[in-house]
Amino acid sequence: MNLSSLLPAIEPLDLRSCLVSYNGKLIIEHYRNHRTREEIAKVNSCTKSVVSALICIAMDKQLLPEASTAAALYFPQLAEDPDPRKKAITLEHLLTMSAGFNWTEFGGQNSFPRMTQTPNWIQFALEQPLSDEPGSRLEYNSGLSQMLSAILVQASGMTTAAFAERYLFQPLGISQYEWEHDPQGIHTGGFGLRLLPADMLKLGQLYLQQGEWNGRQLISQDLVQRSVYPAIAAESPRRGRYGWHWWVDSFTAASDSASPSAFDFYYALGFGGQTITVVPSLNIVAVVTNDRLKRGKPPADVFRQHIAPLLVQQ
Numbered sequence: 001m002n003l004s005s006l007l008p009a010i011e012p013l014d015l016r017s018c019l020v021s022y023n024g025k026l027i028i029e030h031y032r033n034h035r036t037r038e039e040i041a042k043v044n045s046c047t048k049s050v051v052s053a054l055i056c057i058a059m060d061k062q063l064l065p066e067a068s069t070a071a072a073l074y075f076p077q078l079a080e081d082p083d084p085r086k087k088a089i090t091l092e093h094l095l096t097m098s099a100g101f102n103w104t105e106f107g108g109q110n111s112f113p114r115m116t117q118t119p120n121w122i123q124f125a126l127e128q129p130l131s132d133e134p135g136s137r138l139e140y141n142s143g144l145s146q147m148l149s150a151i152l153v154q155a156s157g158m159t160t161a162a163f164a165e166r167y168l169f170q171p172l173g174i175s176q177y178e179w180e181h182d183p184q185g186i187h188t189g190g191f192g193l194r195l196l197p198a199d200m201l202k203l204g205q206l207y208l209q210q211g212e213w214n215g216r217q218l219i220s221q222d223l224v225q226r227s228v229y230p231a232i233a234a235e236s237p238r239r240g241r242y243g244w245h246w247w248v249d250s251f252t253a254a255s256d257s258a259s260p261s262a263f264d265f266y267y268a269l270g271f272g273g274q275t276i277t278v279v280p281s282l283n284i285v286a287v288v289t290n291d292r293l294k295r296g297k298p299p300a301d302v303f304r305q306h307i308a309p310l311l312v313q314q
Contacts, residue, residue: 006020017031021205021284042194051149071091083130097232098139120182122146138233176199
């Protein structure tokens with residue numbers, strides 16, 4: 001593993017930040033300038049992975065029941081819906097984006113923008129018809145993430161941000177953040193969190209350490225492992241599989257030996273190229289933030305294109 005050539009390779013990408021830690025020590029630290037080091041910025045859908053961590057903490061504290069519990073426990077209208085399949089939607093279906101709702105996040109139905117223009121996001125998400133049997137197919141849906149945030153509020157009696165402060169942010173030493181909320185005051189489950197890149201790295205390190213931080217078990221090992229288990233396959237153009245609001249994938253590169261070099265990894269992914277990537281077998285955590293998209297071009301997959309190939313070099 002030799003990351004010495006990483007910084008020259010990513011310089012033309014004009015990233016906001018790129019951080020890599022190995023065995024808990026920062027070995028790559030790149031910022032565009034001092035401002036990007038010191039100012040919080042949108043992590044977009046990486047927010048989903050933070051909400052996943054909070055749901056796991058609530059389960060550990062027995063504020064939330066087993067993931068197989070029907071979501072109708074928190075949203076009775078699911079049990080009252082004319083479509084009886086909605087009764088079968090579970091907390092795990094919400095976490096794995098497999099609840100079955102007829103939803104197109106962007107493009108097509110533009111379900112996400114439509115939701116955010118309504119006076120009640122949760123009601124909008126719940127009222128969407130089903131197009132698939134619950135549990136049968138991954139359909140990316142930020143409405144489900146908003147439902148999880150609302151469930152956390154019901155279960156804990158606290159706002160999502162207050163719960164995060166007490167049980168996740170303060171133990172990790174995260175003091176700078178902002179978090180948007182919906183018209184009902186429920187903090188956004190699928191986006192809207194602003195963090196420092198260094199604090200994003202802490203979340204990845206927490207998961208690499210199986211939920212342990214400074215001698216405290218913030219999340220049980222069982223739920224860390226369950227949340228990043230590759231539960232359901234993604235459909236093209238997305239790759240890999242999906243866990244509990246974490247993406248799961250693998251990297252394989254040709255090598256000089258008879259067999260290729262490969263490793264599994266999981267990651268939080270936010271629009272525009274915001275990522276927190278964890279490689280357990282190599283004790284690596286990598287964070288990338290980006291805020292300068294080129295029109296008509298997707299952001300570079302910095303981890304797969306630039307970091308991963310260096311990790312398998314001898």
